[in-house]
Amino acid sequence: MNPLETQATIDQRAAELVENFAFFDDWMGRYEYLIELGQSLPLIEDEYKSDAFKIKGCQSQVWVRAEAREGLVYYKGDSDAMITKGLVALLVHVLSGQPPEAVAAAPLDFLDDIGLKEHLSPTRKNGLAGMVKQMKRFALALSGVAQNGATTSN
Amino acid sequence: MAETLTATRAVFDVEKVRADFPALHQEVYGQPLVYLDNAASAQKPQAVIDRVRRYYEREHSNVHRGVHYLSQQATDAYEGARARIAKYINAPDARQVVYTRGTTDAINLVAATFGRANVRAGDEIVLSTMEHHSNIVPWQMLCEATGARLRIIPIDAHGDIAYGAFLSLLSERTKLVALCHVSNALGTVNPVADVIADAHARGTPVLLDGAQALPHMQVDVQALDVDFYCFSGHKMYGPTGIGCLYAKEEHLEAMPPYQGGGDMIETVSFKGTTFNTLPYKFEAGTPNIAGGVGLGATVDYLRALDMRAAAQHEAEVVNYATERLLDVGNIRLVGTAAEKAGVISFLVGDVHPYDAGTILDRLGIAVRTGHHCTQPLMQHLGLPGTVRASFAFYNTREDADRLVEGVRKVKKMFGA
Structure with a gap:
């Protein structure tokens, strides 16, 4: 499950997650799995838990940060709500360690297929849409930087 | 006075009243709806x-x-x-x-x-x-x-x-x-x-x-x-x-x-x-x-309707729900004023209100979570928000039971 250990593409990782979620035949199992995923999220350092890295429009607090290493983008995040943290972990699992251009272009429709559809409305107060937007924005910003060989960015 | 001698207990037929509110009779996620977000907005009777x-x-x-x-x-x-x-x-x-x-x-x-x-x-x-x-x-x-x-x-x-x-x-x-x-x-x-x-x-x-x-x-x-x-x-x-x-x-x-x-x-x-x-x-x-x-x-x-009888019924349901919620354990009531109407604001251990509300929603129970448009109050209480179950006269003891059952599930899922 550790994205750093695999060279799988965004699509492959997404398909793997869809498969894992399909294993549960009820919503409760899916939520428990989501919460469990949240525990494996690479945590953003406390000094970045500031407004600059906060995703707006969430009922809980959510922070996400990206950095580039060897041309790939890596994410860290956190949330004070466990379900939201699980949602961040889903995105990070699929997107971390990928080329920024691939992140920016990723359709991410796997979210539709994992049985958590109710979280996908852009008006829902978990900010999933906001997270995706922010993560793609980071990737776009890093795509230029990464090509120039810089190692980190905020 | 004769009035003080007779216990004045108005009759209130909640099932008859519920029949007046079509929105109450539907399922969400395959569960009969329990509507406890009345303080945000109440449902409407057919007559309206x-x-x-x-x-x-x-x-x-x-x-x-x-x-x-x-x-x-x-x-x-x-x-x-x-x-x-x-x-x-x-x-x-x-x-x-x-x-x-x-x-x-x-x-x-x-x-x-x-x-x-x-x-x-x-x-x-x-x-x-x-x-x-x-x-x-x-x-x-x-x-x-x-x-x-x-x-x-x-x-x-x-x-x-x-x-x-x-x-x-x-x-x-x-x-x-x-x-x-x-x-x-x-x-x-x-x-x-x-x-x-x-x-x-x-x-x-x-x-x-x-x-x-x-x-x-x-x-x-x-x-x-x-x-x-x-x-x-x-x-x-x-x-x-x-x-x-x-x-x-x-x-x-x-x-x-x-x-x-x-x-x-x-x-x-x-x-x-x-x-x-x-x-x-x-x-x-x-x-x-x-x-x-x-x-x-x-x-x-x-x-x-006779609002006095309706209020009496509602208060009984709210009191019942409050007592049963406290039985769950590790529940913090936010707001225990001497006189209250309609609202139970609470926290389940350290569970974020958003997490609790999401699970209750999946169980067909509509509550409000968050700051309830009272951010200065939440700052005063030092809380990110609460879970708020808000009642109307058409709510029942069964609604309260479903809420309590849901909160028990929340507690178990998040280990509170």
Whole structure:
């Protein structure tokens, strides 16, 4: 499950997650799995838990940060709500360690297929849409930087 | 007296009442809906839905304008509703009931008219810590425009206003006390009769935000002797987008108009305009006619219901739910005021309210989570928010049982 250990593409990782979620035949199992995923999220350092890295429009607090290493983008995040943290972990699992251009272009429709559809409305107060937007924005910003060989960015 | 000897226990048939509310009879995620988000907005009885529909099907035209039959019919329906709403809150005259979009609009109206006319630099407006944003921000904006300032009544650990502190805030600088009748986040029923008497003793008028009161009790504005009373249709089982400002006539006559436009004028020329009489002076433009008509039907429904019996039933369900919730263990009640109406605000251990609300939602239980538009209150309590189960007279013990069962699941899932 550790994205750093695999060279799988965004699509492959997404398909793997869809498969894992399909294993549960009820919503409760899916939520428990989501919460469990949240525990494996690479945590953003406390000094970045500031407004600059906060995703707006969430009922809980959510922070996400990206950095580039060897041309790939890596994410860290956190949330004070466990379900939201699980949602961040889903995105990070699929997107971390990928080329920024691939992140920016990723359709991410796997979210539709994992049985958590109710979280996908852009008006829902978990900010999933906001997270995706922010993560793609980071990737776009890093795509230029990464090509120039810089190692980190905020 | 015979009345004191007989236990007065009104009869309230909750199943019969529930049958009047079609929205209650549906499933979400395959579960029968338990609707406990009434403080955000209440469901509507069929009589109100039918009345609005009939208005649009047969009676609609613009009001106060046409000489033709339909326009007269629409005007009669709209103004007849105003008269019945006025009677329901025991306003002395329908002229004193101004239609607004809701409570927020009513408070903004008072801030923009009474406020601009009476509040100057150095003056003070007294609010409480538990106010909804809609009873804070209009006053803040007024203060910014005039140089006045807000004075905030603190609350105690139970969620009651600190009454001594309130009294000490009153001074010759106080131009208005603006207070919620019932708190949307804590359920506290404020001692409004005392507040009004003590403010009046110092010559200070009082505005009450009644949005959360009318769904739970009948209000008599004359008995209260309140200066301004604001409420929303949708929270008292009526349509959205309609509400009222009741005010004493002396205030309404002295207040300058609010928005300019059609209907609020008497004569207009490019040299100047003379304004219409009460309440039209404050009602510019084509109003929410269907909303007014629907709110009229709402008070008819409530009048027929016996609100005292309804409130008694609701209080029993709320007490039952509170006790059963506490049995779950590791539950923190937020708001334990001496007198409460409709609301149980709580936390499940350290579980984030958003997590709890999400799981309850999947179980078919509609609650509100978050700050409930009372961020200063949440800052005071040091909480990111709460889970709020808010009840109406159509809720049952079974609803309370489902809530408690759901909270047990939340507790288990998040290890609280």
